[in-house]
Amino acid sequence: MKKVNPRTPAFKFTKDGQHAGDLQQETICEDLKYGDYNKNRVGLRLWLFTLLRNIFINIYRRKKKAGKIMNSYTKEWELEKQLNKSYQLDTCTKDIFSHINALPVFFKQPFILYLEGNKYSEIADLLGEPLDIVKSRIYFARRILKSLIERS
Structure with a gap:
């Protein structure tokens, strides 16, 4: 150093x-x-x-x-x-990650990139998709995860 x-x-x-x-x-x-x-x-x-x-x-x-x-x-x-x-991962966290992995690829990719802290514009550039598409996929991924978590 x-x-x-x-x-x-x-x-x-x-x-x-x-x-x-x-x-x-x-x-x-x-x-x-x-x-x-x-x-x-x-x-x-x-x-x-x-x-x-x-x-x-x-x-x-x-x-x-x-x-x-x-x-x-x-x-x-x-x-x-x-x-x-x-500290061990509790079952709730494991369930959330299993729900994320169950998402379709076109929802999962932008959502994981978003969770990693990337901005919408960066995700759009990385995936080669329009910004509006990326925003809507992340929005729908959130809604799907919310409903999956509420059901379990």
Whole structure:
């Protein structure tokens, strides 16, 4: 990983180069994900600093709520592995995924792409379909899933 400048806000929050790099990377990912909220890019530095600060606060609160603020990443990864093992998919979630897999392909493809976080226009480009067709297929996939879930 690239060495983080100690004068960056991320380093000032975390006091650790590795955590600061991770925090910066998470900030960039959030900017790419939610950058539409700052369309005009007015105050880009302020926008990025706000994202960075909020991400740091959310991580801190999560760790505090878990009862421990850990200093090393190895302990954090071990805790995360244990938590992932302890949580099992419940039957409701399994049923939903089985209903999604039961959808016809022309409904299932755009719906899964939509669930993955793609925008309607991106899905239309990926599938080579008109935007209106993609929107209607996702709408009907939702309606079919809703009726299937209500029946079960």
